[in-house]
Amino acid sequence: MPLGMLPATFSYSQALEAGLSEWHLYRLRDQGLIEPVGRGLYRRHDAEMADIDLIEVAHRAPPATLCLTTALARHDLTDEIPSRIDVALPRGRHRPTTSALVAWHLFDPATFEIGRTELPLDPDTSIGLYSPERSIIDAVRLRHREGPELAYAALRRWLRRRDASPSKLLTMARRFPKAERPLREALEILL
Known part of the structure; x- marks a missing residue:
């Protein structure tokens, strides 16, 4: 899965460049494996705690x-x-x-x-x-x-x-x- 190749926080375009489709990205979000940080910005669920703002x-x-x-x-x-x-x-x-x-x-x-x-x-x-x-x-x-x-x-x-x-x-x-x-x-x- 290309999700592991992405940094802890990544943009929508970085996800697409890593081989995730738009559908796959939204599915990962719905499964709780990634969370939106802001518009077009996501964070992996397995990333260490950090100040999201x-x-x-x-x-x-x-x-x-x-x-x-x-x-x-x-x-x-x-x-x-x-x-x-x-x-x-x-x-x-x-x-x-x-x-x-x-x-x-x-x-x-x-x-x-x-x-x-x-x-x-x-x-x-x-x-x-x-x-x-x-x-x-x-x-x-x-x-x-x-x-x-x-x-x-x-x-x-x-x-x-x-x-x-x-x-x-x-x-x-x-x-x-x-x-x-x-x-x-x-x-x-x-x-």
């Missing part, structure tokens, strides 16, 4: 990167439970439609990769995740939209960590002119 986002927009409240929550820098998934894309990229509740944020392509790491979701899929420092910088520079409490509470929490390096944070903040001055002032108050 993040899997869908990663497949629909490969450069997608978790940012702002979502990234701060992943780094345990906020107690807020995001009501939506905050995802950054380089400005000029298409924002795909997803079944997951996503807030798309368009960031400057020149700074998009700064502080970006990969978060593995399953053996075949990963999604971008901004580092704690980059997440704090973004919260500071977008505090007019996200609220200043989010940024400064995350900064206070980050400073309590053993691996917190204010100099590293300020070095990265120099690449973001709207964030450097308020971040420097906040650090002067908190340190």
Whole structure:
């Protein structure tokens, strides 16, 4: 059966390329061997547990990167439970439609990769995740939209960590002119 040759999450066209007919694909779905993740996207039933919403986002927009409240929550820098998934894309990229509740944020392509790491979701899929420092910088520079409490509470929490390096944070903040001055002032108050 060609189902075993497919990755844990696959698209309709990948299934057809692997030799599954449309009829066979729907039969596998009806038998519970695969489940729909989103329009034209499926996941094998035998795949390990994963966050289906993040899997869908990663497949629909490969450069997608978790940012702002979502990234701060992943780094345990906020107690807020995001009501939506905050995802950054380089400005000029298409924002795909997803079944997951996503807030798309368009960031400057020149700074998009700064502080970006990969978060593995399953053996075949990963999604971008901004580092704690980059997440704090973004919260500071977008505090007019996200609220200043989010940024400064995350900064206070980050400073309590053993691996917190204010100099590293300020070095990265120099690449973001709207964030450097308020971040420097906040650090002067908190340190």
